[in-house]
Amino acid sequence: MTAKIIDITRDFHAAIAEACTVLGDGFPIAIPTETVYGLAADATNPAAITRIYETKGRPRFNPLICHMADIAMAERYAVLDPISRKLAEAFWPGPLTLILPLKADSGIHELATAGLDTVGIRLPKGFASDLIRAFDRPLAAPSANTSGKVSPTSAEHVAEDLGEKLRLILDGGSAPVGVESTIIRVEEDGRVRLLRPGGVAAEDIEAVLGIPVIRPEGPAAIIEAPGMLASHYAPTAAVRLEATHVEPGEALIRFGLGRIEGQEHATAIFDLSPASDLAEAAANLFDYLKQADKVGADRIAVTAIPQTGLGEAINDRLARAAAPRE
Numbered sequence: 001m002t003a004k005i006i007d008i009t010r011d012f013h014a015a016i017a018e019a020c021t022v023l024g025d026g027f028p029i030a031i032p033t034e035t036v037y038g039l040a041a042d043a044t045n046p047a048a049i050t051r052i053y054e055t056k057g058r059p060r061f062n063p064l065i066c067h068m069a070d071i072a073m074a075e076r077y078a079v080l081d082p083i084s085r086k087l088a089e090a091f092w093p094g095p096l097t098l099i100l101p102l103k104a105d106s107g108i109h110e111l112a113t114a115g116l117d118t119v120g121i122r123l124p125k126g127f128a129s130d131l132i133r134a135f136d137r138p139l140a141a142p143s144a145n146t147s148g149k150v151s152p153t154s155a156e157h158v159a160e161d162l163g164e165k166l167r168l169i170l171d172g173g174s175a176p177v178g179v180e181s182t183i184i185r186v187e188e189d190g191r192v193r194l195l196r197p198g199g200v201a202a203e204d205i206e207a208v209l210g211i212p213v214i215r216p217e218g219p220a221a222i223i224e225a226p227g228m229l230a231s232h233y234a235p236t237a238a239v240r241l242e243a244t245h246v247e248p249g250e251a252l253i254r255f256g257l258g259r260i261e262g263q264e265h266a267t268a269i270f271d272l273s274p275a276s277d278l279a280e281a282a283a284n285l286f287d288y289l290k291q292a293d294k295v296g297a298d299r300i301a302v303t304a305i306p307q308t309g310l311g312e313a314i315n316d317r318l319a320r321a322a323a324p325r326e
């Protein structure tokens, strides 16, 4: 099988119609979202969800995010506490996932939530939202990549990785945010925990709530406890962080201007953002990691990225890409 690819900007109606047919038959499809491409299936259909896990080679104890069209739809499946509601109103639709208590008999299948009593919910922007509204059911969708690999930010990325395993890939061009959603859980005592930095900067969440967000153990802690971390978001080449020079055989991914020692040795040079714009850097990150693999670099040297704004998400993904491999 080779996936059919439909360009959603040229054939919007065909894309929605064919997507609804394949989803209704219980098969996953690749869809563009503003963060990364998702591997979407009917969150109420156990056979469809099973096919997501099989296609990605993903462990079934790792739950999936369920995507909704609007807050009213989210409330059919989950309970929003006042703080979560405030975040939903500020950042939905957009790159924010809220972990919320699941309503009993909501219809979301327990395979999607890995049997937890909570569900991760996100309202995506744009085409994905139109599709959910047309399909009229929540879509469970992890990133559309083989488990452990770098997430796809274009239809080409999806086709290269999963094209032989899928019936349909919807092409919406480059994902504008480029890193996955920020995942937040509001605890019963009102503390707000950041489970994964992502496309909404933690500072922006703090500005809306007026309270600090509790961060996960940062990249430094990750490296101190390598046993805790299976390598993730990993290109084939090794990754070396906070590089101030380039060694022979390395590709260079750089941020901002400024000369890097030994740049002439680089197999290839990728500029995340010459203007030091973290949003631009996030949008380019996964594509450049994949391109660095394609030029056959043994190792990818990456210069330091500021740990502010979207830099938190970028540094999280880079730390995982550089983590010891199994």
Ligand code: TXA
Binding pocket: 033, 035, 036, 037, 038, 039, 062, 063, 064, 065, 095, 097, 099, 113, 116, 118, 119, 120, 122, 141, 142, 143, 144, 179, 180, 181, 182, 183, 195
């Ligand atoms: O931007 C995104 O979030 C993309 C697009 C497609 O929406 N999706 C995505 O999904 O990144 P995935 O499956 O690659 O990552 C989902 C993360 C996993 O780390 C999972 O453990 C966590 O969300 N998660 C899902 N449900 C959860 C729950 N009930 N409690 C805690 N974590 C949960």
Ligand code: MG
Binding pocket: 142, 143, 151
């Ligand atoms: Mg993923």
